[in-house]
Structure formats: structure tokens, C-alpha cells
Amino acid sequence: MRAGQGPTRRALFTAGATGAAMAALPSPARAAGAPRTAPAATGRPRAASYRAEYHFTAPDQWKNDPQRPLWIDGEYHYYYLYNPDYIAGGTRAGTVWRLATSTDLVTFRDRGTAIPKDTTPAGDVWSGCAVLDTENTAGFGRGAVVVLATQEPVEGADSQAQYLWYSTDRGRTFRPYGDGATPVLPNPGVKDFRDPKIVRDEARGRWVMVLAEGTKVGFYLSHDLRKWTYASGFVREGLGVLECPDLFRLEGPDGTAVWVLGVSANGKPRGLPNTYAYWTGAFDGTAFTADAHEPQWLDHGFDWYGAVTFDRHRPDGSPDPKVRYALAWMNNWDYPDNTPTLDTDGFNGTDSIVREITLRQDAAGVRYLASAPVSALASHASRTVDHGDLRVDGTLPLPATTTAYELTTEITWSGPLTGAGVQLRRSGDGTRHIDAGVYERTAFVNRRNCANPDTSGKHQESRSPFDPAGRRVRMRVLVDRTTVEVFFDDGRHSHAMEAFPYLVDTGLSLFTIGGPAEFRGTVVREFGRA
Numbered sequence: 001m002r003a004g005q006g007p008t009r010r011a012l013f014t015a016g017a018t019g020a021a022m023a024a025l026p027s028p029a030r031a032a033g034a035p036r037t038a039p040a041a042t043g044r045p046r047a048a049s050y051r052a053e054y055h056f057t058a059p060d061q062w063k064n065d066p067q068r069p070l071w072i073d074g075e076y077h078y079y080y081l082y083n084p085d086y087i088a089g090g091t092r093a094g095t096v097w098r099l100a101t102s103t104d105l106v107t108f109r110d111r112g113t114a115i116p117k118d119t120t121p122a123g124d125v126w127s128g129c130a131v132l133d134t135e136n137t138a139g140f141g142r143g144a145v146v147v148l149a150t151q152e153p154v155e156g157a158d159s160q161a162q163y164l165w166y167s168t169d170r171g172r173t174f175r176p177y178g179d180g181a182t183p184v185l186p187n188p189g190v191k192d193f194r195d196p197k198i199v200r201d202e203a204r205g206r207w208v209m210v211l212a213e214g215t216k217v218g219f220y221l222s223h224d225l226r227k228w229t230y231a232s233g234f235v236r237e238g239l240g241v242l243e244c245p246d247l248f249r250l251e252g253p254d255g256t257a258v259w260v261l262g263v264s265a266n267g268k269p270r271g272l273p274n275t276y277a278y279w280t281g282a283f284d285g286t287a288f289t290a291d292a293h294e295p296q297w298l299d300h301g302f303d304w305y306g307a308v309t310f311d312r313h314r315p316d317g318s319p320d321p322k323v324r325y326a327l328a329w330m331n332n333w334d335y336p337d338n339t340p341t342l343d344t345d346g347f348n349g350t351d352s353i354v355r356e357i358t359l360r361q362d363a364a365g366v367r368y369l370a371s372a373p374v375s376a377l378a379s380h381a382s383r384t385v386d387h388g389d390l391r392v393d394g395t396l397p398l399p400a401t402t403t404a405y406e407l408t409t410e411i412t413w414s415g416p417l418t419g420a421g422v423q424l425r426r427s428g429d430g431t432r433h434i435d436a437g438v439y440e441r442t443a444f445v446n447r448r449n450c451a452n453p454d455t456s457g458k459h460q461e462s463r464s465p466f467d468p469a470g471r472r473v474r475m476r477v478l479v480d481r482t483t484v485e486v487f488f489d490d491g492r493h494s495h496a497m498e499a500f501p502y503l504v505d506t507g508l509s510l511f512t513i514g515g516p517a518e519f520r521g522t523v524v525r526e527f528g529r530a
Contacts, residue, residue, distance in 0.1 A: 050341045052480040053404035053528040056351040062086030063349030065127045065306035071313045094124030104376035105354040120180030122151035127195045138225040145171040150194035160193040210245040217245045232287035240266030251321045252359040259283040275299040276307040280367045300464040301495035304328040324357040338453035371491035381525035393516035400508035402526045407477040409522040418514030426507030436486045443488045445495040464493035
């Protein structure tokens with residue numbers, strides 16, 4: 001996916017929640033006294049800052065799509081699309097691949113630009129994939145890092161094609177293959193032909209590429225990463241233009257393995273999410289066969305797009321076959337430029353927390369992916385407050401003074417109950433807040449009563465299925481300065497979205513509707529400063 005498929009808008013913040021009360025609110029960026037011109041970014045939160053405390057953010061300017069992180073020499077190399085000219089030129093100014101490295105996937109070190117833009121006739125560099133060529137299949141040397149990425153020499157002229165870049169310094173800097181003007185996979189004459197993702201098929205001694213081609217995911221094969229042959233296509237209509245495809249193998253607890261095909265998709269016209277759709281199934285080295293026609297979704301919120309999954313490496317460096325990581329861009333092409341971080345911190349671009357993905361199976365035999373925040377997050381908490389078990393009948397405020405925290409609790413009930421949950425970042429007068437919980441047969445997150453990027457009022461409450469028959473629900477909630485991520489029960493259903501509470505709104509309340517409930521094991525882990 002490229003940086004800037006939507007219109008360029010210079011509105012730096014919009015309080016998009018509907019309702020008369022929210023429409024009258026001033027911008028949080030204005031309330032914080034920030035200038036309209038974007039200041040230089042420091043990469044860390046400061047006073048009157050909306051920069052995330054424990055989520056990855058761009059150092060300045062703009063970021064969008066994550067590129068699949070690669071494990072090299074004991075650390076993850078995380079490449080992402082970065083636009084150094086965004087504030088002056090908007091989202092269409094074009095992207096480079098910028099690099100950050102991490103050992104725990106919570107804290108990152110900026111390494112600067114890895115692949116520059118506009119240094120070849122093919123122009124700027126879009127999404128793609130990096131692989132570690134340990135066997136020198138491409139001829140650049142053992143251990144070379146090879147990238148295939150989409151570039152579009154002539155915008156709108158069916159010229160999207162896949163170009164090769166390679167690195168001989170362990171992925172820090174890259175040079176174009178050949179003259180930089182000739183793609184290794186040319187466009188066959190179609191509009192959408194982008195976002196290559198490559199996996200190694202060790203059993204057959206070759207590479208496999210999945211590529212976004214409109215409503216089709218194309219499968220291509222290569223022995224050397226330079227010459228590619230079309231193998232098959234996986235077509236699904238009704239999900240918009242499929243982007244950022246993904247293909248991986250994952251084992252369940254019993255060692256049974258399945259293949260998963262994922263895409264960033266738009267199910268909004270059908271009342272479905274606009275996030276990461278996936279199918280479990282089988283891959284025979286040439287084609288993918290899905291277990292079901294309809295996809296499942298890795299997130300049900302509004303702002304979890306361009307996601308990538310990648311290997312979790314064990315202490316000995318080997319990939320864990322039963323756990324995979326996932327990471328996404330927390331934004332939406334419906335409102336990409338609406339954020340207070342431009343006014344306060346000079347950047348636009350925040351990622352989700354890295355997730356651990358595991359394969360599960362429900363009582364009906366349906367295989368699905370479950371999400372949980374990366375385990376290393378716990379070690380970064382600055383303070384833990386254990387509230388224990390709490391009985392709630394109505395609303396129960398908890399003492400809270402921070403804007404960045406994790407809340408865990410299990411809600412149980414024995415009598416009649418219509419709904420229960422938590423109010424996050426609640427204002428002192430109770431008029432502003434983000435709600436998350438369950439209501440009858442639905443799990444939800446609602447940002448309507450909080451400033452947020454959606455000016456249309458259409459994307460205010462996200463929903464996923466919930467079965468109240470068990471009379472319990474586990475919730476794990478991650479709150480940062482501009483983001484909320486909620487994981488229900490084992491993480492089969494999660495909701496990620498942007499929200500822009502005032503920095504003074506730090507309240508936290510538990511609530512029930514239509515009866516009492518017990519909030520068991522209620523713990524708040526705070527991150528960074530208040």
C-alpha cells in the first residue's frame with residue numbers, strides 16, 4: 001500500500017464524535033495550548049504531549065504501513081513507510097523505508113532511512129517485504145537482506161510493479177538491483193498490483209510470493225528472488241481492494257499445523273470490519289485452499305490496518321512454530337490526517353501494540369487466531385495497582401491519574417444483567433469517556449463521547465459477537481494517549497481504535513447495566529508519567 005491513497009487534508013485535528021455535547025468541545029490540541037505549526041519531535045512524550053507512552057510512533061512527519069520485521073543478529077529489524085516531507089507536501093509526497101530495531105518489541109531504536117525515495121526512475125518506495133537470504137539464492141552473498149517492494153514510476157498508468165533492493169550490511173542500507181528502473185515482476189496491465197509478501201518454502205527449495213491484485217491474491221514462485229512465475233490466484237469479492245497480503249504456517253497446541261492467508265480488507269459496506277481478514281486452510285506449495293468462504297477478522301475496531309505478522313524467535317534464535325507476532329498501523333484512510341499529535345509533537349503515525357498470535361479451536365471445530373499483547377510489555381510498567389475483587393451495581397469510580405495504562409479484569413454475574421464494562425479516560429464531570437464492555441450478545445468499544453478522528457459519525461462503536469450464557473467475560477484493555485485496544489476473553493475478538501481524550505481526563509470507572517456483577521482480579525498497570 002502506498003502512502004497517500006486518500007486526499008490530502010491540512011485539518012490538523014477534528015473532534016469527530018457525534019452529539020451536541022461533543023460538537024461543542026474545543027480541540028484537545030488547542031486546550032493544551034499547542035501552536036498550529038508542528039514543532040520538532042523528540043521521539044518521547046513531554047508536557048502537553050499526545051505522543052504514545054508505550055506504542056511505537058514515528059519520530060516526526062508521517063508513517064503508515066509496517067513492513068514485516070526481520071530477526072537479524074539478535075534483534076528485530078522493523079521497517080516502515082515513512083514520509084519525511086509530509087508536513088510540507090501531504091501524504092502524496094512519497095515514502096521511504098525507515099528502520100527501527102528492538103530486542104523486546106516494546107522499545108525501539110531509530111536507525112534512520114534504509115531505502116530512500118526518488119533515487120531511481122521508479123520513484124518512491126511502497127510496501128513490500130524483506131527476507132534474509134541465508135543460502136545466497138539471489139546471488140548477493142550469504143546473509144544478504146533482500147527486499148521486494150512496490151514502486152509506481154507513472155502514477156495511475158497501470159505501472160505498479162515489484163522492484164528488488166538488497167543489503168550487504170545486515171539490513172541497514174539498501175541499493176537497487178540493476179539499474180533500478182527494471183522490475184523483477186512487471187505489471188501485466190492491471191491497476192492494482194502491489195504489496196508483495198515472501199515466504200520460504202523449504203520443502204520445495206523455493207520462494208513463494210503473495211501479491212495484492214484487486215480482489216485477487218496472486219501466488220508467484222521463484223528460486224532466486226529475481227525471476228518469478230505465476231502459480232495461482234485466490235479471489236474474494238465484496239471486501240474492497242485487497243491489500244498487504246500475508247501467508248504463514250502456524251501450529252496449534254497439539255502440534256497440528258494450518259496455513260493462514262490474510263489481507264487488509266474493507267468489509268464496511270457489508271457491516272464488517274476494515275482491518276485484517278484471514279482464512280485458515282491448506283497450502284500445497286502452489287495454491288491456497290480455505291476452510292471456509294467467509295473470512296474471520298483479527299481485529300474488529302476501526303484503526304488496525306496494513307497489518308503484518310512475523311516469526312517469534314526463541315532464545316536460541318529459532319522461530320517458534322506455535323506463536324507468531326502481529327503489528328498494525330493505527331489509522332484509517334477515511335481520516336488519515338486527523339490527529340492532535342501534529343500540533344503537539346510534529347508527527348502523524350502510531351502503531352498498535354505488538355501482539356502474540358496463537359491458533360485455537362472452538363467447540364464447533366472452527367479454527368481461529370487469538371491475540372494477546374506481547375509478553376514483554378509487563379516489564380515496562382512503572383506502577384501496578386491491584387484493586388482485587390469489586391462488586392459493582394451501577395458505576396464505581398477507581399482512583400486513576402494516568403493517561404497510559406493496562407487494565408485487566410474478569411466480570412462475572414449470577415443474576416440478571418444487561419451489560420457491563422469500563423469507562424476509560426473519563427472527565428471529571430463524566431461527560432467525556434470511552435466505553436468498552438459487553439451488552440446483551442455484543443462486545444463493544446464506543447468512542448462517541450470522546451474526541452476522535454471520525455468526522456462522519458459512522459465509525460463510533462465497534463462490535464463483535466459475545467455469548468452471555470457463560471455469565472463471564474475477561475477483558476484486557478490497553479490505553480495510551482491516542483489509542484485504545486481491547487482484548488475480550490482469549491483474544492479471538494479484539495478492538496483497536498484511535499481516540500483523543502483531553503490530557504486532563506484520567507478517570508476510570510467500572511459499570512453495570514440491569515444488575516450487579518463482580519469484577520474479579522482487577523489490576524491497573526501504569527506506564528511512564530501521569
